[in-house]
Amino acid sequence: MSKPIGVRIDSRQEEIWLKFKEFVESKYGKKHTVLGNELVKALQLYLELYEMASNNKKEPETQFVTEKAGDIEVKSFKETSYDLLNIIIASRGYLEQIEDGIENVSEKTIDRIDKLRQSLFKAQKILQERIEAIK
Numbered sequence: 001m002s003k004p005i006g007v008r009i010d011s012r013q014e015e016i017w018l019k020f021k022e023f024v025e026s027k028y029g030k031k032h033t034v035l036g037n038e039l040v041k042a043l044q045l046y047l048e049l050y051e052m053a054s055n056n057k058k059e060p061e062t063q064f065v066t067e068k069a070g071d072i073e074v075k076s077f078k079e080t081s082y083d084l085l086n087i088i089i090a091s092r093g094y095l096e097q098i099e100d101g102i103e104n105v106s107e108k109t110i111d112r113i114d115k116l117r118q119s120l121f122k123a124q125k126i127l128q129e130r131i132e133a134i135k
Contacts, residue, residue, distance in 0.1 A: 002036060078134045085127045092120050 009017055020042070021031060028034045095117060105113075 078131060081127050081131050081134070085124065085131065088120055088124045088127065092117070092124070095120070 020039070021035065024035050024038045025031050027038075095113065099113060
């Protein structure tokens with residue numbers, strides 16, 4: 001559940017806040033429901049970059065903020081990448097099951113299935129490389 005949090009900023013820094021609000025509105029076409037999430041992501045990135053600099057880490061483990069049942073759930077890129085990888089692997093399995101269960105398919109449909117299989121393979125490879133780079 002969300003709750004309002006208020007902060008005061010110096011009038012000389014108000015321009016930064018206004019630019020941030022404009023950025024969010026241009027990115028999503030609205031501010032309602034997304035401004036808070038974008039602010040949390042910006043604060044997380046700031047804190048991770050500070051921690052990275054103070055601990056001499058190579059890269060920050062930036063996180064996604066997703067809305068789940070009205071609450072904010074924070075997931076790391078690594079965790080999200082594993083979730084996506086599992087979805088891709090499952091999709092490849094479902095595609096194989098579909099191929100095994102169909103008969104009398106046109107050449108055009110076979111080409112589309114092959115393209116889908118190749119796209120899933122490429123996506124799996126990209127995610128596996130990304131996960132390895134995060135480790």
